[in-house]
Amino acid sequence: MSRKRKLFVAIAGNIGAGKTTLTRMLSDRLGWKAYYEKVIDNPYLADFYEDMERWSFHLQVYFLSNRFKSQKEITEWPDSCIQDRSIYEDVEIFARTLHKQGKMTDRDYHNYQELFSIMVSYLRKPDIIIYLKSTVEHLLEHIRRRGRDYEQTIDPDYLAVLNDAYDDWIDRAGKENFHIVTFDMTNRDFENNPKDFEAIYTSIRDLENQTWLNGV
Secondary structure, eight states: OEEEOOOEEEEEESTTSSHHHHHHHHHHHHTOEEEOOOOTTOSSHHHHHHOHHHHHHHHHHHHHHHHHHHHHHHHHOSSOEEEESOHHHIIIIIIHHHHHTTSSOHHHHHHHHHHHHHHHTTSOOOSEEEEEEOOHHHHHHHHHHHTOGGGTTOOHHHHHHHHHHHHHHHHHHHHTTOOEEEEEOTTOOTTTOHHHHHHHHHHHHHHHTSEEETTO
16 A cells, blocks of 8 residues: 655745745645745844844744744644745854854854754754755845835845855755755746746655655
8 A cells, every 4th residue: 555755845045035935836736734934023033134243143043943843843744744944044044154254153153053953853854845046136136026124125245145055055955865956046937937836846746746655
């Protein structure tokens, strides 16, 4: 007897890459539960963009805490699900970049890393990470169109540094047995072009259709 696998899919990508939209579209198409990043009601985000050095640690701990709650529920959830940004991006992209730029102290960064290591040891890794690779120009256009006031002052150089951090992490994660599929969004528009969406959808559906014999 065979059955479809229970899958955990994470959508990764920089600010404005389209993660939330893709998560919603895939959730609707697949009928899976979706877990979204807490942005709208985040009490630190606006302050962070005004003063990154002052609020970087607070913001990252807030994201880490909420992401842990989501991924703990994902680990316990009996069916397949999809997540808008993974917990790994919090430490590998954002905290790492803030520390590298001198906007998070050594003390806070090491404390944050230790907290992350403890948390992640209790969690299930994603079965597949869909990485939306985008240019800074593409990100800025998405940010402008969605119109969140606190995002309109994001420095393009900051987005460029995050892009470099993503490329570095994707390379390392691939060597650490993460299953990663990268979609270069330069000439893609999955929201308005059905063929672009189908390419992403198919990468997940193909994995889901791999079956386990007797649940093994």
